[in-house]
Amino acid sequence: MTKSELIELLAGNNAHMAPDAVESAVKCMIEQMSQALSSGERIEIRGFGSFSLHYRAPRVGRNPKTGDSVELNSKYVPHFKPGKELRDRVNAKAADLAPDLAS
Template identity: 70%
Template sequence: MTKSELIESLVRKQSQLGYRDVELAVKTMLEHMAQTLASGERIEIRGFGSFSLHYRPPRVGRNPKSGEPVSLPSKYVPHFKPGKELRDRVNTGAANAHEIKAVRTGTDPGEDSSGASYE
């Protein structure tokens, strides 16, 4: 789902709110979250998950084209850790979607189309 799809979905579900109001709210929230992470703070949304920064130390990488070693500087990368409620909801939803797909295609719910097992 893209940002614009999220905005459109929220407008459909909350018909009393205008598109511009929802768009402003979503953009403001995302900008504030980005600023909070950029300042080194952690974000925790109970039941959903937490956003934090993980440190990556400097390392030597390789140029894929030439194979030459390249020095890569240290950096911080955003990290999302889903909360228990979100994990449970995703697993329940994914299992249900997988079973529905299996019924439609006539395959075993424990396998995907490549034959890989999920059990």
């Protein structure tokens, strides 16, 4: 599902809201979550999951094209940990999927 598809779905389920208002709300939510993560805050949405930052230490990587060693700086990467309710819901639905689709 893309952001546009999410906006269309929410607008369809909330006929009392203008599609522009739904789009603005979704963009605002994403912006607020991005700002919170950028400042090192953890975001928890009960029943869904939590977003946090994970530290990646500096390391030596490889350029896949040339094979040369490349120094990679340390960085923080966003991390999502699904909540129990989301995991249970996904696993209940995934049991009906073919094994190659669930991976």
